[in-house]
Amino acid sequence: MNHDETRSKLHIRAAGVTDAAELARLSAQLGYPCEPAAMRQRLERLTARADHAVFVASIDAGALLAGWVHVGAGLWLESGECAEILGLVVDTAARRGGVGRRLIGAAEQWSRAAGFERIVVRSNAVRPEAHAFYPSLEYTLEKTQRVYGKVFRP
Numbered sequence: 001m002n003h004d005e006t007r008s009k010l011h012i013r014a015a016g017v018t019d020a021a022e023l024a025r026l027s028a029q030l031g032y033p034c035e036p037a038a039m040r041q042r043l044e045r046l047t048a049r050a051d052h053a054v055f056v057a058s059i060d061a062g063a064l065l066a067g068w069v070h071v072g073a074g075l076w077l078e079s080g081e082c083a084e085i086l087g088l089v090v091d092t093a094a095r096r097g098g099v100g101r102r103l104i105g106a107a108e109q110w111s112r113a114a115g116f117e118r119i120v121v122r123s124n125a126v127r128p129e130a131h132a133f134y135p136s137l138e139y140t141l142e143k144t145q146r147v148y149g150k151v152f153r154p
Contacts, residue, residue: 083111
């Protein structure tokens with residue numbers, strides 16, 4: 001399917017628990033493998049919250065998803081409140097066809113409707129394609145940072 005066909009047949013909607021297996025499949029493409037049952041649990045928790053939203057893209061309302069975006073409210077003591085894109089993935093077979101733009105558009109629309117005046121996104125340093133994508137949507141680079149994590153052991 002060419003990119004113009006993809007754009008015209010693309011449907012963006014709120015994710016539902018029946019999307020869990022596809023969300024997990026796409027999450028693995030992003031580098032975060034996840035079992036469908038675990039994804040379903042996460043999705044159930046997120047969709048129960050008014051301060052988060054998950055949107056999916058499908059082509060021709062088919063069972064396979066072309067991508068997803070997760071957006072949520074963030075509140076930081078030092079910088080205040082804004083919306084944050086917490087995850088975005090487009091299926092490798094659907095990239096460069098407008099899917100990411102439409103998903104970001106859904107996240108921005110949700111953010112505005114929720115009353116946010118600003119939206120941010122963090123992008124892993126190993127994703128050069130994302131570093132070109134976000135500026136093309138008028139996002140500006142505000143800072144670079146490193147993320148450290150620690151696993152709590154019993």
